[in-house]
Amino acid sequence: MSVQEFIANKKMLDVEWRFSIATANSSKENYSDCFLQLKIKTIDKNMIEETTHFELTLAQFNELFTEIEKVKNLMSLIK
Numbered sequence: 001m002s003v004q005e006f007i008a009n010k011k012m013l014d015v016e017w018r019f020s021i022a023t024a025n026s027s028k029e030n031y032s033d034c035f036l037q038l039k040i041k042t043i044d045k046n047m048i049e050e051t052t053h054f055e056l057t058l059a060q061f062n063e064l065f066t067e068i069e070k071v072k073n074l075m076s077l078i079k
Contacts, residue, residue, distance in 0.1 A: 010042040013049065034058040 016039040038054040056064065 010044050010050075012040060012042055014041040015039070036061045 018037045020035055020037060022033045022035070035058065036056045038056065039051060040054070041049065041051050043049050
């Protein structure tokens with residue numbers, strides 16, 4: 001399903017998020033990686049609820065945040 005189909009066919013009910021920093025993994029002793037985990041609960045036109053989990057890198061989160069700010073600014077013009 002494309003992003004456009006997802007947006008057109010579903011309504012967001014809830015969003016949970018968690019920011020994490022990994023400090024070690026099995027292949028590197030000193031490791032530092034930031035990421036954001038999202039849990040989005042939606043409902044479709046048939047009233048079927050679905051929970052989707054996403055994990056974003058810091059760069060992906062920054063890109064998402066920039067796009068959300070653009071939407072917010074556009075919506076403020078509509079008021």
